[in-house]
Amino acid sequence: MEGYDLIGDIHGCGATLAALLEKLGYHQRGGVYRHPRRKVIFLGDLIDRGPRIRLAVTIARRMVEAGEAHIVMGNHEYNALAYTHPAPSGSHKRWLREHTPRHNRIIQDTLDQYRHHTNEWEDTLAWFKTIPLFLELDGIRVVHACWDDALISELKQRLPTARMDDQFLVESNDPGSQAYRILDRLTRGPHIRLPKGVAIHSGDGFTRQSFRAHFWAANPQQWGDVVFQPDNLPGDLEARPLTDSERERLSYYGPEQPPLFIGHYWCEGIPALPAANIACLDYSAVKFGRLVAYRWSGETQLNADHFVWIQVPKEERALPKPWEIDFD
Template structure:
């Protein structure tokens, strides 16, 4: 039986780095599948997009999952590529569930390009992506791509009976007023607040945004600076302003007594470490020449800085 779990953050097509990380943790290829005699991997989603070896990453991951050597949750990039490639039903005013805007097309460009000569294989991966769990609740820890919201999870389980998105729910999932949309937005993209007074800010990537990403582990925050969680700083005058009561009520709080939670998604930088004693983000921006990070989990209640491991991504992965 498995004696522990190795959680791995966003891969984004860094397939060679993934193999290096697996080997560093004592996994080896047997019968074509990476495995460990005593441990199992949990992938935090976002296998696809951006990087140079997306097909390789997809094959390594799916083979491990199929062989019982890994579990995985869906990332927002798997969801995006599926809806980008799925035709809209008659009656919708757009040809595909996810509009083929310049920005959306740019995001999936490398994935489509690298699978261009393997259309059958690509369709099989799309079917597999749809079927991935959206969240996993283990005995000693929890896993979701961006944010654990127990209230929404309970409602999802009550409505749909399991932790998956089914193909017949895809069309409804792009309707921004539906519960499925709000649920996926929370699980796969996390929590955010609107900037006050209808303000907008221009992020480092050039995008203009009216929302900023927020922490969901801050107890009784008072100011915007207490909850902002993104690489781009807030405008000076907003940063130190007080949150309104309505804003504070919108925020979510994952308390310190909850099971350890692992997330990806947030493009962290620097040395991997817990955010708080029971939450770790393992997305350390591998595809931006950061680190592909993992955490070697056993049964601890409090995450240990010494149990993170990683591979630095060199320019050669390109």
């Protein structure tokens, strides 16, 4: 085997995923995309927002189950599991992830596209439960949002396969629990709260009271040293000093560590490496950005020339084209 093709957040852009796989040299045989010398690693967030969620899930799942791909859990797969799992008896709420207007909106496209495929949806949720929270393979590391050595060590001790069980899933909705700390950091990454009364009105229509922070600054001093998202911080907040408690809550991934691949962060523009040993592969595909892959072939120093992408066309939201793969 030559190596792995790591693919970022797809978010239901199933037709574009098929086109990217073809561009990478994968061809469908027996309903599964295969390459003679390479395998894929999906970085999670197959679902929500996009127009062909079932197609994206079907392509990825068939590849994983045929041994042609690996996958790690994204926060959107986790959200779907918590949204559909009843809260424990005696709880004040009905579901682990409450059906608030905000949560309903995030998952609505997925529910709509599986509405007439209820058995398939139940089976898909069962498959989501089998997805590990991180991978270490052949000298590389893969996680959806953030690699935190201490929390990953805790997870390995508790769940050696890094796959959630029902107890972990239920516990992960308690903000004071170990499961919550692990799940939140690995699938959502570090966040820093904005000052009271300040909010970011994001390009995806949501209002946020915190911002996404990265985890590869060796000695960050101010908010601008760690902010990692397409939305700018309001006012002069980039110059706001990091407090000791904020700095302590950040993870750190040093340049001596193995190559790491992440998604999650809604990058924009031409794919680039945020650090010499870190590649982010989420380039806002579902906002007509790029669906991005990194072709890794054993190198210990990552190379931006190894990015491969397809610009997501407006036609992704149109009626299917004749070339689109149809598994039904």
